[in-house]
Amino acid sequence: MSSTTDELACVYSALLLHDAGMEVSHENISNVLGAFGIEVASYWPKLFAQFFSSQDMAELVSSQCAVGASAGGAAAGGAAEETKEDAPADEEEEEEESSSEGGFGGLF
Structure with missing residues (x-):
């Protein structure tokens, strides 16, 4: 996957978690991505979880x-x-x- 696709996958995962009322953590983002069979670089879920935790x-x-x-x-x-x-x-x-x-x- 390209980095843009990885980023979008993490953003959509975070939005899905937020909509479901779940914590937007790197574990949960990774679980959502895994459930859909999407593989991203390991640093993307951590990066997005860190960003969304402060927002x-x-x-x-x-x-x-x-x-x-x-x-x-x-x-x-x-x-x-x-x-x-x-x-x-x-x-x-x-x-x-x-x-x-x-x-x-x-x-x-």
Whole structure:
């Protein structure tokens, strides 16, 4: 496995343990990985257990969800604002074109 895959496996194991209400320790991370048949370098579970022991896991998860939601909302909101501004201009141009055509498609 690559180091990125090892890291992701440990993160997902830690999240699984947290969700199950279990202690996020290197033994538990190793047990979860073993249960799924995932082999990682022996230092990864210890490293992640040490990191998560000094963090509030619920805070980490909720803060990342909030950041993702606000970033997505801002992008969507910006696109909606542009559409609102463009719409009246388009309607005015269409009205000007149709009134100059004289009602008969520009034949006369």
